[in-house]
Amino acid sequence: MRMNEPENPIGSGVELDLVPVACAMCGGSETKPRPVFEGYDYEYRTCDNRFRFVACSDCGHVYLSPRVRMEDIDRIYPRDYVVRVTEIEYPAFAPFRWLKLNVLDRGWNKKVIANLRPESRVLDIGAGFGGNLTYLAGLAPFPLQLSANDLKFEPEARSFLVDRGVTLIEGPVEEVQCEERFDAIICQQVIEHVVDPRRLVRWISDHLAPGGVVYLETPDLHGLSRYIFKNHWLALHTPRHFHLFSRKALTACVRGCDLEIAFHGAIVEASHWPGSLRIKLGMEPHAPRSTGWLYSLLSYDNFFTKCVSCMIDLSAIMLGLSTVSQALIARKPATAA
Template structure:
């Protein structure tokens, strides 16, 4: 299960009150990995999940290096328009059973972080901390001596974390001043695909880490059955227009290595929401009745069970899914 991108509106056929009927102003972009301007369109679609604007968007593939990115895309100044108030990072509630199961499953993931950073006083930074869910898991299931810090460019999200007793900063990680105190681990879950310049972020994270520190990245992967089936328009991880850069495992590795990291082999993760949102988007776009569209909600426990089993089996067999985790170690020299 994705810990951050697991979301869709309960019914994209019923847009939120904040939905815009005036198209957004868009900006043309070039490949952030290699700087090339030439690219070809590979997917087009709209904001199926929140219907924040009437624009059609497209993902393009760089002609030089093959990287996928959104172009044209919304302006940075319009982020508040494409992330509505009910966006998942700040939302609460939902299916109680799914919430309990997700908490148990995510709590188990904290064992990975314990192995990475060890016991005792360690500093951990959650980039894109949202409403503090990961910070809460680290506090509840991690080591009591860990010093937990969050950063989010949304001031309300940072305030929500501080209300829970965490140190949290509002702003961009590229501008974050750690006062000379490095981190033993920086965690970025389902965020790097949202940002304007992932290369700059990777370089800044390298500077924030102590020698030997680890950078944990989870992000969509341009692979898996769901990607192949729905890649023309409806794939859930396109997340039009909020995902701006999408990575294959090789392109993610290359970016991290160029930023000064030693990169461990990728691990492929369960990607339930990509399946349910992809099906939801396909049905919506083909005019299926509202009740059927609403059935394919990301918190439908029957669908979650089905796709958990499918992706778990693929991952156990060493096959790629559409969700990946990469651990990178700060390289010295």
């Protein structure tokens, strides 16, 4: 299928060298991948390149190819890059901040905590400021030993986490030499960013204690909004997302690393609806509400927009449909060596 070639809407003046890659899931190199999505860096406008997501002709996995060279990876993560944290998506005192923390997030956190005990070791991969990690620790009725991983911790994040007794692990986690075995690992919206997802999940499996659990969260290739926004779907996050997982592909990846799936389903992600609409309408995705009335309506913290977005996702879940993100909890067998 040949897609239309729209005019470049970015105009950054930067063209990065791109390299074609093979499918990381099956290793097939003699494939003829089928284009699925095409587009630009609509969110941060770091470069003028046109990117393409393709489906592997051997296993069907969808991935970005060609993509930026690894030596240029910092070019597509600007200094103002927004890591998804509750404080950004759900500002203080907003009703949906309470809903996010006490209803939507509490559910999966409780599933993880049910497998823990006093002084259990918990690692958050791609932790950022550690919001997920410290929230889970606050819900647990007993003390936990906390560790946080990220490529690099900014000074503010480092200070915040160290002051709370969190052990920091810097660098690509799949390359980290670590003797520790964890009782729980959180990997939230990370696996789609890495070069080799199987290597990441294998590292997680190898570093879980017997009976330990992992919480994985990533965009769902077949999310309802994908069919509405297509090339302007916020979940593409071009060019920072290297992979888009179907539930089938994520299941195969996890089971292939000797983990047993305990839960796999859709979750509510209210912010992707206004974000995708902004991109579809050619608006600046991160512009403040003060930019204009339409920006105010499609703001991430607009009460009405949040209500509508949450209701759409909740309705989709009740109807058995996929939303923009999927969540998976898997366990390492208690008999594992």
